[in-house]
Amino acid sequence: xxxxxxxxxxxMVHAYTAELHRITSRPWTLMExxxxxxxxxxxxxxxxxxxxxxxxxxxxxxxxxxxxxxxIDEAIWLAQQPxxxxxxxxxxxxxxxxxxxxxxxxxxxxxxxxxxSPLEAVELAQxxxxxxxxxxxxxxxxxxxxNALSVVHAAELGLHNYSILASHVLVPPAxxxxxxxxxxxxxxxxxxxxxxxxxxTEEYDPIAEKYQTPIVVTGFEPVDLLQGILMAVxxxxxxxxxxxxxxxxSVQREGNRMAQxxxxxxxxxxxxxxxxxxxxxxxxxxxxxxxxKYNARLKFNIDLVAAEENKDCISGDIxxxxxxxxxxxxxxxxxxxxxxxxxxxxxxEGACAAYYQYSGQVSEIIxxx
Amino acid sequence: xxxxxPMPKFDFDVITMGHGGGGLLTHRLLQSGVFDVLKNDLLDQxxxxxxxxxxxxxxxSTDSYVISPIFFPGGNIGELAVNGTVNDLAMxxxxxxxxxxxxxxxxxxxxxxxxxxxxxxKNAAAKAGVQIVTGDTKVVEKGKGDQIFINTSGxxxxxxxxxxxxxxxxxxxxxxxxGQLAQHGIAIMSKxxxxxxxTDIVSDTTNLNHTILQLIEQFGDAIKFxxxxxxxxxxxVLNELAEQTNLGYLIEQEQLxxxxxxxxxxEMLGLDPLYVANEGLFVLVxxxxxxxxxxxxxxxxxxxxxxxxxxxxxxxxxxxxxxxSRIGGHRVVGYLTGEQLPRIC
Numbered sequence: 001x002x003x004x005x006x007x008x009x010x011x012m013v014h015a016y017t018a019e020l021h022r023i024t025s026r027p028w029t030l031m032e033x034x035x036x037x038x039x040x041x042x043x044x045x046x047x048x049x050x051x052x053x054x055x056x057x058x059x060x061x062x063x064x065x066x067x068x069x070x071x072i073d074e075a076i077w078l079a080q081q082p083x084x085x086x087x088x089x090x091x092x093x094x095x096x097x098x099x100x101x102x103x104x105x106x107x108x109x110x111x112x113x114x115x116x117s118p119l120e121a122v123e124l125a126q127x128x129x130x131x132x133x134x135x136x137x138x139x140x141x142x143x144x145x146x147n148a149l150s151v152v153h154a155a156e157l158g159l160h161n162y163s164i165l166a167s168h169v170l171v172p173p174a175x176x177x178x179x180x181x182x183x184x185x186x187x188x189x190x191x192x193x194x195x196x197x198x199x200x201t202e203e204y205d206p207i208a209e210k211y212q213t214p215i216v217v218t219g220f221e222p223v224d225l226l227q228g229i230l231m232a233v234x235x236x237x238x239x240x241x242x243x244x245x246x247x248x249x250s251v252q253r254e255g256n257r258m259a260q261x262x263x264x265x266x267x268x269x270x271x272x273x274x275x276x277x278x279x280x281x282x283x284x285x286x287x288x289x290x291x292x293k294y295n296a297r298l299k300f301n302i303d304l305v306a307a308e309e310n311k312d313c314i315s316g317d318i319x320x321x322x323x324x325x326x327x328x329x330x331x332x333x334x335x336x337x338x339x340x341x342x343x344x345x346x347x348x349e350g351a352c353a354a355y356y357q358y359s360g361q362v363s364e365i366i367x368x369x
Numbered sequence: 370x371x372x373x374x375p376m377p378k379f380d381f382d383v384i385t386m387g388h389g390g391g392g393l394l395t396h397r398l399l400q401s402g403v404f405d406v407l408k409n410d411l412l413d414q415x416x417x418x419x420x421x422x423x424x425x426x427x428x429x430s431t432d433s434y435v436i437s438p439i440f441f442p443g444g445n446i447g448e449l450a451v452n453g454t455v456n457d458l459a460m461x462x463x464x465x466x467x468x469x470x471x472x473x474x475x476x477x478x479x480x481x482x483x484x485x486x487x488x489x490x491k492n493a494a495a496k497a498g499v500q501i502v503t504g505d506t507k508v509v510e511k512g513k514g515d516q517i518f519i520n521t522s523g524x525x526x527x528x529x530x531x532x533x534x535x536x537x538x539x540x541x542x543x544x545x546x547x548g549q550l551a552q553h554g555i556a557i558m559s560k561x562x563x564x565x566x567x568t569d570i571v572s573d574t575t576n577l578n579h580t581i582l583q584l585i586e587q588f589g590d591a592i593k594f595x596x597x598x599x600x601x602x603x604x605x606v607l608n609e610l611a612e613q614t615n616l617g618y619l620i621e622q623e624q625l626x627x628x629x630x631x632x633x634x635x636e637m638l639g640l641d642p643l644y645v646a647n648e649g650l651f652v653l654v655x656x657x658x659x660x661x662x663x664x665x666x667x668x669x670x671x672x673x674x675x676x677x678x679x680x681x682x683x684x685x686x687x688x689x690x691x692x693x694s695r696i697g698g699h700r701v702v703g704y705l706t707g708e709q710l711p712r713i714c
Binding site: 042043045046048336338346 | 639694695697698699700701702703706
């Protein structure tokens with residue numbers, strides 16, 4: 001990974017942290033939107049290098065974590081139907097529904113398969129004409145183009161045994177929901193680089209303006225994150241709010257038009273319930289009417305009673321940046337990766353999982369080294 | 370020794386339930402197949418078990434192999450089944466002597482594939498210097514296996530100079546790994562259905578007994594701990610050791626030997642190489658006084674050319690494994706929960 005080494009260069013890391021220490025004059029709270037950013041911050045030990053006045057809080061950017069219990073129940077119900085092959089990304093399998101997870105459904109005999117691309121699911125549908133193949137299409141704007149493409153591809157092949165259970169979520173409405181919360185303490189955002197690679201940065205301009213909040217698009221490597229934090233703090237110290245792009249090697253202002261066109265071809269913007277946060281209007285993608293025969297919800301006429309979330313899990317407060325994982329009374333005790341109360345402890349992008357995995361449950365350990 | 374082994378003419382192309390029935394088909398499969406390929410004095414007795422004498426302290430180990438796909442870049446399930454148990458015995462400081470071999474074969478397995486597995490078993494056993502002296506073959510219905518599962522058990526004689534035990538590890542000892550991390554796991558993944566990607570990465574499966582015994586011969590009880598980090602990877606081995614000893618383990622990311630292609634594949638899949646499976650790799654904890662000498666000797670061995678000192682045993686953070694990142698930050702390396710699953714985005 002030679003192309004990555006410059007973004008992991010210790011000298012650059014120290015240069016950015018030194019500058020941050022020099023310019024930071026008062027407390028600032030920054031939210032990293034994406035779980036990948038959280039993991040990189042914790043995994044690389046970056047949090048301990050920042051000035052004490054800077055507080056980094058995790059945002060709602062883990063697609064697995066924000067998927068509601070009801071949608072997971074839908075996926076489990078589908079997997080349990082005769083002659084159905086339910087496919088999804090590996091991350092989704094351990095997340096608890098209202099009673100069991102997909103992994104437990106698999107152990108009970110459901111045909112649940114881990115795939116790495118939705119196009120694999122289309123191939124599976126071709127190979128098994130006697131089965132119904134359903135792809136559990138989870139993710140932010142990042143995974144939407146490939147999931148949409150699988151539907152287009154299935155339609156071109158004339159397949160009648162392929163459909164998707166769409167559970168896509170969109171970043172900008174979630175940012176507005178967080179900023180509109182009266183308890184919100186966020187001073188600036190680090191926006192997720194891969195989402196912006198698809199969607200561009202234009203849709204962030206009105207948010208930065210309306211809420212007078214700096215938004216810096218960043219990548220996921222240590223140098224990316226520190227440079228992004230520095231750019232955000234520079235704005236805050238100067239009293240500015242604008243959208244800046246640290247991740248210019250990947251993100252164009254207008255994004256990837258071709259990917260956006262594919263999304264629009266198959267999906268329509270819809271309301272979506274977020275785990276721990278609740279309904280956010282116009283914050284998701286659903287299969288549009290043109291491709292409705294590929295919508296698993298309609299095809300299987302799913303009519304489940306919406307399940308309640310586990311009240312002991314404070315994932316909503318964590319994903320809104322109101323609390324850190326360590327502040328949850330169940331963190332590392334009743335809630336562990338092997339027995340999660342909620343998705344943030346089990347997803348590879350989850351904030352609680354990051355803190356549990358890399359901080360060994362107790363932050364004091366870090367300070368003893 | 371001639372290790373090439375042309376396949377005899379069988380009048381069946383695939384394994385059927387009859388091959389596990391104990392009748393004529395079983396007899397023919399074993400006589401023309403297994404016994405002929407794995408031939409040795411003890412196996413030739415074709416008794417219900419093997420009788421032999423061994424002197425000294427013994428080590429005994431068993432393992433089952435259920436890998437998919439059974440053929441992967443750099444090897445197949447057959448040599449894995451031999452090397453795995455041979456290496457487990459070597460990690461006890463033992464000279465592996467005899468193995469048992471049990472097949473559970475799925476109805477419909479191609480005879481050519483079984484033959485290839487058998488020949489690999491023969492070659493791996495010859496290379497390790499062990500004999501397969503007893504075994505078993507069962508056939509299960511189509512759909513109830515994954516072509517073939519293999520169990521091997523092994524017995525070895527512990528080297529008189531060996532003193533391998535976690536309770537001998539103390540603060541100041543040095544941690545060494547013998548080669549590049551995560552190669553086996555990534556080689557397997559590169560051929561998994563739905564995940565195929567172009568790469569030159571091959572499994573590092575091999576027998577480590579000769580390498581280990583040379584180290585024990587030369588450095589004796591200065592070699593305090595040995596383990597091959599297979600499933601669960603290096604992180605799991607060090608976590609178990611930290612728990613058993615209640616000492617702290619500090620490793621440096623900068624020193625971890627990881628092939629660029631392997632690192633790239635891990636990045637792409639969202640996997641941490643510390644948790645990915647290895648086969649021809651071992652971890653040593655040695656007395657600091659001999660660490661450099663052990664490293665030099667290892668680097669002259671075909672199985673240890675990429676060996677590196679990766680860290681040390683410390684008296685801070687007892688019971689935990691800590692990693693110093695390339696950029697100077699610290700993080701805890703914990704146990705992996707369940708299986709590493711590729712990330713969503």
